Amino acid sequence: MAIDEAFISRLVETFYKRALAHPELGPLFDAKLSGRWSEHMEKMKSFWSAVAFRNGAYEGKPVQAHLGVANMTPQLFSNWLELFAATLSDIAPNKDVETWFMTTAERIARSLALSLFYNPALDDPKYNNQ
Known part of the structure; x- marks a missing residue:
């Protein structure tokens, strides 16, 4: 895919810098990670490295x-x-890298959202017919 650890590092650092500046994401991240940003950044670099390079x-x-x-x-x-x-649009070296990371991020986000917010009762037909 033409990426290396330097790209992973740049991706994580650029994304989280932007996330902190985001009006909705920034306060959420800052409240959870205050005083632990460097630890979190290293963890996210390890995470994306593990995902990309297995x-x-x-x-x-x-x-x-x-x-x-x-x-x-x-x-x-x-x-x-x-x-x-x-x-990704700003820093990915090519479209293949952008597409792969975005597809992977969408899968991860969907999995996390289901794990955190899914209510199996909503799949019950008696609730869907109302």
């Missing part, structure tokens, strides 16, 4: 890390994806 660099638990985040809503995942897409 190198086992990440050993965290993403769902547990997002549980109990104050003021988190499903809509914020859309905001996150929009910002991630804009970041």
Whole structure:
């Protein structure tokens, strides 16, 4: 894909700089990560490195890390994806890299959102007919 650890680092640093400046994402991230930004940045670099290179660099638990985040809503995942897409559009070395990372981010966001917000009762036909 023509990427390396330097690209992963740039992607993470650029995205989170923008996330902190975002009117909705910034306060959420800052409240959760205040005083732990450098640790989080290294963790996210390990995460994306593990995803991109399948190198086992990440050993965290993403769902547990997002549980109990104050003021988190499903809509914020859309905001996150929009910002991630804009970041990739600006820094990805080519369209293949942009597409692969965006497709992967969408899958991850969907998985996290389902883990955090899915209510199986909503699939019950007796609720869908009302």
